[in-house]
Amino acid sequence: MVKINGEPVQADGMTLADYLTQAQYDLKRVAVERNGGIVPKARYADLVLSDGDKLEVVSFVGGG
Numbered sequence: 556m557v558k559i560n561g562e563p564v565q566a567d568g569m570t571l572a573d574y575l576t577q578a579q580y581d582l583k584r585v586a587v588e589r590n591g592g593i594v595p596k597a598r599y600a601d602l603v604l605s606d607g608d609k610l611e612v613v614s615f616v617g618g619g
Contacts, residue, residue: 559610567606572599575612584615 557566559574566574571594575582587594588611594602604610 556606557604557608557610560612566604567608569604570600571602571604571610574604575599578612580612580614586613586615587611588613 556563558564559566564574569577571587571589572582575585575587582596582599587599589602590609
């Protein structure tokens, strides 16, 4: 089980990009922290989520 923004999610074995796409995040407008470290966008497609991972996903919203 992976914890994403404090909620348990069955996402182990998925790539980060696959999870974000499935959860309908805009990959261009998010930042992801995994286990205390920022994940570079270039790694989203090859980073496989593992049981026990803790992610924080933050979406950026434009406005003014």
